[in-house]
Amino acid sequence: MNNRYNKPIPCGWFAIEYSKDLAPKDVKPLTYFGRDLVLFRTESGEAVILDAHCPHLGAHLGHGGEVHGENIACPFHAWEFDGRGFCTKVPYAKNMPPKVVDKQAIGRYPVVEVNQMIWAWYHPEGAAPMWEVERHAELHSDEWTPMDTYDWQINSIIQETGENAVDIAHFVTVHGSPEMPDGKVTIEGYRRWTIMDSQQHAIDEQGNVDLSGENYDQGRLETYSFGPGQTFQKFSRMFDIVMMGTITPIDDQNIHMRFSFSMPKQQTSEHTLYANAFRDEIVRQVGQDIPIWENKVYLEEPTLCDGDGPIARYRKWFDQFYAA
């Protein structure tokens, strides 16, 4: 089975790379949004994302391209392009070709750097950003630990993996949760959030999750989505931990999912043990979801029952990210 999904790539802000993994003058080839891209950092420190292929004769700027000041030089004949996608130099031409004079010569993507990551705005027709990347204070604070990150490439689409959050019945069957989490979903434009108080498996002093089904704690889980590509979760029990989830389309059949955790540095070592166990549980749950996601099909008209979560509402919300 190859093409299981016939949906377009949604528009939105998508995480591209961890800021720490792109030093000034670094150049990286990437494939996201079903497109070949080049990511580089200029000498002054600005992160830039352009379509990969040079308009001269088609070389890939990410394979051998070099940063010269604020520009990237093509590896084939050294034409240079700036962060706006303008051609700034053709080293051996007496006159710049009219096709590139004073206009954009190569596709570029709006970029912001926030929450320790580099983000690109994708819209299939190049429309300007419709909202901003949400900034998370915890990920900009010296009082919280450096991000602890996990990542997966999954043969699925964002709409499907995101549906997990509102598919309350699967938590019991797939993840062994003691009860179906029940929270009120609020939807406001590109945002969606749920505040959920639920029973969680107890965690002992060594940080082991008690799966016996006899001991539970009350926990609060706040889950936010900001467009299709950014989620943020705050867990509070007797410890704190936050998680930023990012999902980036590789193409119209595959996604790159990253989970980044942070917790207060000041927490007692016991609380840190609990928080680590909770993090491990979240990561374990993704492992349980993946075989379902990679083998299921998307049903436009599922057969739902009265105990299912707000799946239809979720789908209607997600629809806004499919640009016509």
Ligand code: FES
């Ligand atoms: S192909 Fe890029 S400069 Fe010639």
Ligand SMILES: [Fe+2]
């Ligand atoms: Fe799940």
